Amino acid sequence: MAQIGTDVQKAKDFLEAGKVIGLPTETVYGLAGNALNPDAVLDIFKVKNRPSFDPLIVHTDSIDKVESFVTRIPEPARRLAERFWPGPLTILLPKKPIIPDLVTSGLENVAIRIPNHPMALKLLALLDFPLAAPSANPFGYISPTTARHVADQLGDQIPYVLDGGSSTVGIESTIIGFVEGGPIVYRLGGMTLEKLESIVGKVSVRSHSTSNPKAPGMLSSHYAPRKPLFLKTPEQALATHKPERIGVLAFDAMTRLIPLENQQILSVTGDVSEAAKNLFAALRALDQSNVDVIIADLLPETGLGRAVNDRLRRAAFK
Ligand code: TXA
Ligand code: MG
Incomplete structure (x- = not known):
């Protein structure tokens, strides 16, 4: 059974040993592993029972580090990053080969976010690799907003849940990309459209399709309780x-x-x-x-x- 605790050093040791742990963020808790280690990434998919065609978000703690994972940051994306990171915003950027294909499910872009949570940022600063982390719920179920939620559902499969209290935003990050030129939101989330538009102008929203190749995780059955x-x-x-x-x-x-x-x-x-x-x-x-x-x-x-x-x-x- 997973231990719940506040020991950032312990979390670091598990991650460096290739293990997957529960990670607090301001949006929801993540199921985190070394994003550069394909074995750890495979383990994330396995623990979550997540189909491998659904790519993962990569978490880091500085825009400098982001530069080492992507080939370029379009100008409007950079403005958003400088204004809203750390925060509940994920940006799709063209990946460098250092990011395993498994993380992006073979897509050319990697989803990147700097979370705004003191414990997560402290941990990320101590690590010399970024963390791949989907929400720490079994695939298709409600996302966790406390360490207890994570331990209740995935506790028998992971050694540790880092307890950072209740998530303050409570809903997953907004996902934005500039793949086709203008800004497109693929998932509505913790960063409002109003705030995004104040920096980059009109954004289009494409989060309602059930067959959206840009965000294949956006199936209509997502976030569902077991009861109707x-x-x-x-x-x-x-x-x-x-x-x-x-x-x-x-x-x-x-x-x-x-x-x-x-x-x-x-x-x-x-x-x-x-x-x-x-x-x-x-x-x-x-x-x-x-x-x-x-x-x-x-x-x-x-x-x-x-x-x-x-x-x-x-x-x-x-
Ligand atoms: O707030 C959040 O974003 C939380 C915390 C832990 O950071 N994470 C989260 O991850 O919600 P997840 O895996 O539950 O949802 C990530 C979504 C998926 O729907 C996935 O399809 C999309 O991001 N995604 C990830 N990488 C992508 C990529 N390269 N291109 C398009 N969509 C991507
Ligand atoms: Mg999720």
């Missing part, structure tokens, strides 16, 4: 289920139609960032509770509300 989730009102759900069998994921207000203990409120003040931070833990709690179905509210389509809604739509039962 519907984007329905309590009234609609009550047509088919008893109140005590219904779980509610609400944005900012309770309903009187469903027992209180079956309800998770994401932000009582109606703050979309707070809602994003609480989303995955709330979904997990409902999934583990004694209900048969989960119903969810969509958030206002602004700021992080857009990324939360994207996750809810993907999780929704069709």
Whole structure:
């Protein structure tokens, strides 16, 4: 069983020995291994039960180091990196051969991010290699936002989870690329479109396709709880289920139609960032509770509300 701890040196020792560990970041916890070591990378795919056609994000701690992994950084990408790294933004850049093909699933671009988490940054600064890290959940399930979530789900397969507290952003990074010239967002996430557009102008969003070759991980079944989730009102759900069998994921207000203990409120003040931070833990709690179905509210389509809604739509039962 994985040990949970705050010992950065211990995490470093495991990684240098080629092991895979749980890594805290501000978005979600990662399942991290030496990105330059194909055996460690293979292990990540195995532990996560992830198909090898779904590429991994490479994490590092400085733009100087990024230069050694990529052949070039387009000018708008550099402006984003300088403004928003460390932070919840992943940029697709043309890779150098030092990055194993396994990491990018054979694609020419590598996804790179500098996470904004003090413990992750401290660890990355101590290492002489970058860390490949997908979210530390079994493939297709809800992403983890605490060390406990990681240990509960993957603990029997990894030696250590570095505990950096609850992730403060709570939703995965935004993925952006400049492959076809202009900026394209392939996954909505912790960095809002508003902020990106303030630096690079209008960006197009292409994250809803289920057959998107640029981000093959964006399958519509992603981020799903095991219980069916519907984007329905309590009234609609009550047509088919008893109140005590219904779980509610609400944005900012309770309903009187469903027992209180079956309800998770994401932000009582109606703050979309707070809602994003609480989303995955709330979904997990409902999934583990004694209900048969989960119903969810969509958030206002602004700021992080857009990324939360994207996750809810993907999780929704069709
Ligand atoms: O916030 C995050 O990004 C977290 C933390 C741990 O950093 N990581 C994360 O990784 O969400 P993962 O593997 O769950 O999602 C990465 C997504 C996948 O959908 C994958 O398809 C896409 O990034 N991706 C990775 N490398 C890519 C590449 N070279 N080209 C296109 N898409 C890529
Ligand atoms: Mg993931």
